[in-house]
Amino acid sequence: MAVFSPGFRGRRRTTNPALPPGQYEEQGFPVLSAGITPRIREDDWRFTLTTTAGESRQWSWDEMMALGPEPISTDIHCVTSWSKFGTSWRGVSVDRFLDAAGADAPFVMAGCYGGYTTNLPMADVRGGKAWIAFEYDGEPLPPEHGGPARLLVPHLYFWKSAKWVNSLTLMEHDRAGFWESLGYHMHGDPWREERYRSA
């Protein structure tokens, strides 16, 4: 049963069916981070994938580029209720890293410079659904938006698209990442409004 707000009409800037429930369209690109913005040079950047057996494989920036970047055009949805349509990125599909390592598991934990973590089901990062993105709107990804590279999983709320990503750790069982352990949803599907675990 909805609570009506007397006299509220709203601006209704968007009637786009691509807008998930409870979201509004944002023209800018807000920044949300829990701490300071790490400054990582591409030369120093490394990305590590660790299997459930504890075996690791590492890529440098150039090695990542050799995996074959692709353009990505997508809508993004932040749990703080803004959505942004038609954003354009370049990145390397997470499939490429997983295939190169020959690795699989039911869940992954993304790790980052600065210590942020977020957990995802493998089904949400495999099959052309997730990228390591390093370019936004034709420019190198700025540090405050996660540069030099961030995870991009646009079909989930944007806290899953971990900024400053530097690892994926495969897991047999789901574990809570940073925000997830502080009450955010384990999955985060904007179409189901999977924002918080309680409340």
Next chain:
Amino acid sequence: MSARVTGMRRETATARTLVLEAPELGDTVAGQHVDIRLTAEDGYTAQRSYSLASPSGARPVEVTVERFEDGEVSPYLVEDVAVGDPLELRGPIGGWFVWRQEQAEPVQLIAGGSGIVPLMAMVRTHAAALSTAPFRLLYGVQDPDRRYYRDELDRRAGPALQVDVRYSRRAPAGAPVGRIGVADLSLLTVPAEQRPTVYVCGPTGFVEAIADGLLHLGHAPERIRTERFGPSG
């Protein structure tokens, strides 16, 4: 869950504090926020997040809302909603940008504009708990007319809470005008050697500049907690 507006106070020409009765709302901690959802008669909804200004555990809860000219929810909350009106609420949300009264270490709060709201919840919690943790607040605001909680902060300032205000566009006579720089931070904040937990809340550009300054002064990244709002352009 449903809430009801039971009181309101004007803070500035563009900001208002709403007092909300929300019986189903769980325990709140200073620094947390709630989502407020508005529903028009035809079912159209819009929601935004607002930091709680009231101290941990206090009832009723309070939020202070700044009206954004191009906003959808904030103009309604600042200008239109009346005492007795219902609101739909979700929360409390957030467990990172919080101060708990068990924390004994020195604390430095740094606010930019309406970023003062969650930090005020911490100040109020600190006072209500009679905490002996050293607290210091640096509040950056455009001009004196945009200061929130002026009388209360003036009253609370003292040995338990050091308060400094810096004006970026227009200052009272005798006070400097300008953005908070590294020099200000080194003069007006708890030194890094005392290992304070630092809470920074404000617009993105403000938080980025302050955080860089703090790192420059030797604060450890893991002791700097940030909350940002507003488009980055």
